[in-house]
Amino acid sequence: MIEIDWSAFARVFGAALTGAVLVVFFYAFGLRMLVRAGRVPRITSAELTDAIMIVSKKDIRRAEKAKAKAAKRPPTTRTQRRVAFAVAITSFVLCATAIAGGLFLIVAGR
Amino acid sequence: MDTAALIVALVIALALFFDFTNGFHDTANAMATPIATGALKPKVAVGLAAVLNLVGAFLSTEVSKTVSHGIIREDQLASAQFLPMIFAGLIGAITWNMLTWLLGLPSSSSHALFGGLIGATAVGVSLSAINFGVVLSKIVLPALIAPVTAAVVAFAATRMAYAVTRRYDGQSNGRDGFRWGQILTASLVALAHGTNDAQKTMGVITLALITVGWQDASQADPHLWVIFACALTIALGTYVGGWRIIRTLGKGLTDVRPAQGFSAETSTAATILASSAFGFALSTTQVASGSVIGSGLGRRGSKVRWRTVSRIVSGWVMTLPAAGAVGAAAAFVVHGLGTAGVVIDMIVAVAIVLGLFLWSRRDEVTAGNAMSEVAESGRAVHVKHKSSPTWRRRRLDRLKAEESAAKAQAKAKAAEEAPGAAREDVAGAEDVAEAEDGARVEGVARVEGGARVEQDATSTTKGPR
Numbered sequence: 001m002i003e004i005d006w007s008a009f010a011r012v013f014g015a016a017l018t019g020a021v022l023v024v025f026f027y028a029f030g031l032r033m034l035v036r037a038g039r040v041p042r043i044t045s046a047e048l049t050d051a052i053m054i055v056s057k058k059d060i061r062r063a064e065k066a067k068a069k070a071a072k073r074p075p076t077t078r079t080q081r082r083v084a085f086a087v088a089i090t091s092f093v094l095c096a097t098a099i100a101g102g103l104f105l106i107v108a109g110r
Numbered sequence: 111m112d113t114a115a116l117i118v119a120l121v122i123a124l125a126l127f128f129d130f131t132n133g134f135h136d137t138a139n140a141m142a143t144p145i146a147t148g149a150l151k152p153k154v155a156v157g158l159a160a161v162l163n164l165v166g167a168f169l170s171t172e173v174s175k176t177v178s179h180g181i182i183r184e185d186q187l188a189s190a191q192f193l194p195m196i197f198a199g200l201i202g203a204i205t206w207n208m209l210t211w212l213l214g215l216p217s218s219s220s221h222a223l224f225g226g227l228i229g230a231t232a233v234g235v236s237l238s239a240i241n242f243g244v245v246l247s248k249i250v251l252p253a254l255i256a257p258v259t260a261a262v263v264a265f266a267a268t269r270m271a272y273a274v275t276r277r278y279d280g281q282s283n284g285r286d287g288f289r290w291g292q293i294l295t296a297s298l299v300a301l302a303h304g305t306n307d308a309q310k311t312m313g314v315i316t317l318a319l320i321t322v323g324w325q326d327a328s329q330a331d332p333h334l335w336v337i338f339a340c341a342l343t344i345a346l347g348t349y350v351g352g353w354r355i356i357r358t359l360g361k362g363l364t365d366v367r368p369a370q371g372f373s374a375e376t377s378t379a380a381t382i383l384a385s386s387a388f389g390f391a392l393s394t395t396q397v398a399s400g401s402v403i404g405s406g407l408g409r410r411g412s413k414v415r416w417r418t419v420s421r422i423v424s425g426w427v428m429t430l431p432a433a434g435a436v437g438a439a440a441a442f443v444v445h446g447l448g449t450a451g452v453v454i455d456m457i458v459a460v461a462i463v464l465g466l467f468l469w470s471r472r473d474e475v476t477a478g479n480a481m482s483e484v485a486e487s488g489r490a491v492h493v494k495h496k497s498s499p500t501w502r503r504r505r506l507d508r509l510k511a512e513e514s515a516a517k518a519q520a521k522a523k524a525a526e527e528a529p530g531a532a533r534e535d536v537a538g539a540e541d542v543a544e545a546e547d548g549a550r551v552e553g554v555a556r557v558e559g560g561a562r563v564e565q566d567a568t569s570t571t572k573g574p575r
Contacts, residue, residue, distance in 0.1 A: 041287030
């Protein structure tokens with residue numbers, strides 16, 4: 001009779017889901033806070049493949065209009081931006097900790 | 111040197127060559143996405159992948175133990191009987207890898223290795239020498255479950271990445287920053303690759319050493335020199351294989367957006383690392399493909415192209431039995447002809463190695479590219495350029511429409527209450543139409559009264575949203 005440890009598959013699924021969700025959440029939240037802190041990440045590359053890529057002149061006009069509209073809103077205060085930046089850094093640190101913790105568990109489990 | 115020692119030396123040489131091709135084959139799994147999204151320069155990416163594969167090979171030896179102590183009941187076999195079968199199995203794996211590479215068929219190096227070993231053992235020794243329980247629980251089931259796990263995890267991660275960074279105020283969402291994150295996640299995939307793929311070769315060499323009596327059968331861990339040799343070989347293969355990544359960029363992966371790529375890679379790394387810790391011997395290509403499909407589905411407005419998916423999956427399903435058949439054929443030659451069979455197999459192996467080398471020297475881009483399987487997975491999901499709006503966007507649009515309706519209603523009401531202003535308004539509208547004829551300035555001056563009415567009406571209709 002072949003014995004299969006189904007719980008091992010469930011544990012792999014649980015570990016992978018928890019690990020990936022934690023890493024992605026902390027990183028994405030860090031980015032969001034970074035934008036709130038007024039430090040929008042910009043990376044120049046040969047090909048811009050991001051979802052926000054502007055392709056047509058119409059899109060550019062629309063984006064400029066939206067930008068002007070957003071600029072009319074009351075800006076965040078300096079303190080708010082500082083707090084957002086601190087939260088962003090904390091979030092990135094938590095993301096790195098989640099990765100390091102996962103690796104530690106694998107090495108420790110040898 | 112006696113025949114057994116010679117065959118062990120041949121097994122080690124072939125296994126290390128297989129390890130090299132594995133690194134060569136799979137560099138792109140880790141590094142194609144960050145290069146495609148511009149997060150890393152190709153040379154840096156390849157160097158980083160090589161170093162991390164080296165490190166990863168030292169992190170865990172669970173998969174190695176599965177290969178050396180599980181699939182085959184080596185403790186019940188005589189070395190003279192089993193050693194040539196490991197050799198035949200390796201030939202089966204390398205031949206199948208080579209064939210699929212040349213023909214551009216989706217395949218998995220890992221399953222080719224297992225298939226070769228199982229096929230050779232079944233023909234050269236007997237079916238009872240194979241531990242089918244371990245084959246099912248540690249190879250077949252993980253092969254079926256892991257890509258699905260990776261797809262589900264990638265789907266959830268992608269959804270979350272987009273949801274957390276989505277903005278409705280027209281300001282930048284900062285998703286460009288995922289390109290930085292991809293350096294980290296791609297490194298994790300390279301590390302995970304080292305923890306799983308380098309182990310398989312370690313397992314085969316350890317199996318050969320145990321069979322010939324050079325390592326204690328109760329000792330499952332590979333020797334330190336075996337770990338070093340395999341780690342260095344896979345790292346070297348990874349580095350040399352880098353040039354193929356550049357070719358891959360034009361093959362469909364450029365459609366992977368940074369947020370999507372980040373989530374897919376995190377899912378791949380998490381699934382492989384968790385599986386390695388449990389000793390499941392996975393195919394990194396299959397897991398990476400599952401993640402790419404899952405992350406594609408995680409983007410709004412996406413649809414699966416089942417025909418592409420079925421083509422990829424059928425290639426995977428075929429690998430184990432096909433490599434098994436080639437391994438069995440090689441074992442049949444050894445079993446029937448003895449030492450002469452080993453020599454014939456060796457000649458075939460050298461021919462295959464030479465063919466592989468010559469193939470790698472050809473400056474030609476074909477469907478048999480190293481990354482074709484994963485790159486093709488990117489095309490398994492169709493994402494609409496204009497996806498359906500989120501529930502929040504729909505709510506905002508509805509509110510906007512209600513606001514416009516209220517404005518129009520207020521304007522009509524104001525027109526009823528102040529007929530003079532309304533007349534001016536209508537006249538103003540007529541003037542705007544005439545603006546093309548040069549009467550615009552006058553019309554705008556006359557419409558001012560009506561505009562004021564509209565502004566007042568708007569301020570009264572704006573309530574809490």
